[in-house]
Amino acid sequence: MGATTQRRGTAQRRYERAERILDAATGLVLRWGYDKTTIDDVARHAGVAKGTIYLHWGSREDLFAALMRWDRAQMIGAVRRRLQEDPATATLPGLFGLLAHELHRRPLLQAAMVQDSAVLGKLVARKQTSTTTPDMVAPFGEYLATLREHGMVRADLSLEDHLTLVAAVLHGSLVSLRMMPDSLRVSDERAGELIGDALARAFAAENPPSDAARAVCADATRAFVDQAYAVARAKLRESLGDDLPPEEDLSPAEGDPS
Amino acid sequence: MGATTQRRGTAQRRYERAERILDAATGLVLRWGYDKTTIDDVARHAGVAKGTIYLHWGSREDLFAALMRWDRAQMIGAVRRRLQEDPATATLPGLFGLLAHELHRRPLLQAAMVQDSAVLGKLVARKQTSTTTPDMVAPFGEYLATLREHGMVRADLSLEDHLTLVAAVLHGSLVSLRMMPDSLRVSDERAGELIGDALARAFAAENPPSDAARAVCADATRAFVDQAYAVARAKLRESLGDDLPPEEDLSPAEGDPS
DNA sequence: AGATGACCAGATGAACGAATCTGGTCACAC
DNA sequence: GTGTGACCAGATTCGTTCATCTGGTCATCT
Numbered sequence: 168m169g170a171t172t173q174r175r176g177t178a179q180r181r182y183e184r185a186e187r188i189l190d191a192a193t194g195l196v197l198r199w200g201y202d203k204t205t206i207d208d209v210a211r212h213a214g215v216a217k218g219t220i221y222l223h224w225g226s227r228e229d230l231f232a233a234l235m236r237w238d239r240a241q242m243i244g245a246v247r248r249r250l251q252e253d254p255a256t257a258t259l260p261g262l263f264g265l266l267a268h269e270l271h272r273r274p275l276l277q278a279a280m281v282q283d284s285a286v287l288g289k290l291v292a293r294k295q296t297s298t299t300t301p302d303m304v305a306p307f308g309e310y311l312a313t314l315r316e317h318g319m320v321r322a323d324l325s326l327e328d329h330l331t332l333v334a335a336v337l338h339g340s341l342v343s344l345r346m347m348p349d350s351l352r353v354s355d356e357r358a359g360e361l362i363g364d365a366l367a368r369a370f371a372a373e374n375p376p377s378d379a380a381r382a383v384c385a386d387a388t389r390a391f392v393d394q395a396y397a398v399a400r401a402k403l404r405e406s407l408g409d410d411l412p413p414e415e416d417l418s419p420a421e422g423d424p425s
Numbered sequence: 426m427g428a429t430t431q432r433r434g435t436a437q438r439r440y441e442r443a444e445r446i447l448d449a450a451t452g453l454v455l456r457w458g459y460d461k462t463t464i465d466d467v468a469r470h471a472g473v474a475k476g477t478i479y480l481h482w483g484s485r486e487d488l489f490a491a492l493m494r495w496d497r498a499q500m501i502g503a504v505r506r507r508l509q510e511d512p513a514t515a516t517l518p519g520l521f522g523l524l525a526h527e528l529h530r531r532p533l534l535q536a537a538m539v540q541d542s543a544v545l546g547k548l549v550a551r552k553q554t555s556t557t558t559p560d561m562v563a564p565f566g567e568y569l570a571t572l573r574e575h576g577m578v579r580a581d582l583s584l585e586d587h588l589t590l591v592a593a594v595l596h597g598s599l600v601s602l603r604m605m606p607d608s609l610r611v612s613d614e615r616a617g618e619l620i621g622d623a624l625a626r627a628f629a630a631e632n633p634p635s636d637a638a639r640a641v642c643a644d645a646t647r648a649f650v651d652q653a654y655a656v657a658r659a660k661l662r663e664s665l666g667d668d669l670p671p672e673e674d675l676s677p678a679e680g681d682p683s
Numbered sequence: 684a685g686a687t688g689a690c691c692a693g694a695t696g697a698a699c700g701a702a703t704c705t706g707g708t709c710a711c712a713c
Numbered sequence: 714g715t716g717t718g719a720c721c722a723g724a725t726t727c728g729t730t731c732a733t734c735t736g737g738t739c740a741t742c743t
């Protein structure tokens with residue numbers, strides 16, 4: 168019993184330290200850009216020694232890969248939590264609106280999505296970040312198929328059509344908001360609403376769905392997000408190893424990237 | 426009479442030469458990028474002497490400004506021509522679909538819109554290209570107001586909302602198409618359809634419009650495009666001066682940027 | 684009058700060497 | 714067992730120099 172407690176204490180402290188390092192790295196990359204952010208800087212801001220970082224990750228590259236995965240897992244986790252808190256959001260518009268909203272709150276993921284070389288520097292050339300996550304294409308296709316069977320979305324759009332529109336709208340909203348003159352800019356919140364709504368309307372079938380269809384859609388939406396979350400967690404575990412606590416032990420800070 | 430004919434022949438030849446130069450410059454910028462394209466290169470490809478370019482434009486910068494304006498005027502001209510040929514396209518979805526389609530055919534305007542530094546090089550940092558053309562914001566607002574009065578679009582979206590969605594979707598479609606894996610990519614034609622359709626659905630009012638409303642909308646659409654074309658032409662005239670023939674004397678090649 | 688291309692001042696880019704920086708290591712301290 | 718930071722090889726940066734390039738000019742030719 169005591170050995171188990173001690174073991175848990177150590178892993179918890181390691182995870183918290185990893186988080187501190189990831190937090191520090193995030194802040195510095197956003198401020199100075201990837202190229203200018205050194206391991207030494209990260210260590211100092213995280214309040215650890217430089218060598219300590221190598222206790223968590225084997226190389227600089229691994230640290231920054233962990234960063235993206237961490238932010239992504241947190242975003243999907245936040246969407247999932249919102250879905251759980253408010254069942255009314257378990258719809259197609261709800262899902263896209265939440266996704267857009269969470270994405271708009273995450274400058275690092277935004278930078279990755281728009282391949283912002285000011286932030287990501289050499290990472291841009293090296294990693295061709297796709298707006299689709301390959302692992303999630305098939306599950307998204309299945310989710311859409313479920314919606315289509317229940318008359319929730321138009322039957323005349325292919326998976327490619329759907330992905331094109333989702334990618335275009337999510338991506339475009341990030342960039343065009345930045346470029347919009349101040350007098351014409353809408354809030355991030357509003358942008359999220361507009362995006363969710365526009366996609367929902369673009370995909371909506373002619374006839375209003377039945378209540379039973381809505382219920383199936385809600386279940387399918389939650390299942391899809393659960394799956395996305397599981398994939399994101401698995402990826403993050405590749406970067407954090409045993410430092411990542413089991414799912415039920417998430418730290419309270421997760422979901423608030425500050 | 427004879428002097429007038431001679432005058433016209435000279436101006437026509439000047440305009441054609443200007444077009445040859447602009448055509449050559451376009452091709453080279455797309456191939457080598459703005460930074461690598463020299464005036465000497467342009468002259469050689471256009472089959473004129475280097476000094477001849479300075480008979481049309483005072484500086485390298487002016488030449489490349491003319492380039493963008495030329496392409497833009499051609500795009501809007503093409504949209505306008507399509508509207509005239511097929512009155513059924515004089516609708517909101519028709520307009521956006523045509524715009525998207527023409528934009529997808531114009532790599533230079535695309536590069537400007539997405540601020541592609543591979544193509545535009547130093548021009549990117551210098552000129553903060555907005556996805557909105559300031560001169561066209563108010564006319565677009567008026568066009569929307571007309572549509573709203575006649576129940577053609579939702580009454581709950583502001584001008585900012587509309588612009589946000591238009592900018593996001595047009596812009597996003599350019600970028601995300603490039604980033605989509607080959608197996609998932611749709612054709613440019615299809616992308617244009619999807620975009621026009623999505624925006625139309627996003628903006629559509631609840632109730633189907635009357636035939637009278639449709640007619641007003643068609644008139645308003647044509648008037649809006651006419652106005653956009655006039656603005657684009659005025660801008661182009663700033664770059665070409667008297668070399669630009671009056672509107673009715675457009676060369677047959679205009680509309681086919683090849 | 685109009686087109687041309689050699690010329691030139693200033694800009695650019697490549698090469699080089701020296702100084703500095705940085706990712707990764709590991710002996711040492713606790 | 715864990716955390717540390719001095720150390721070091723290689724990478725990067727920066728200033729200097731010089732060769733080459735390029736935008737713009739204008740005397741010359743047609």
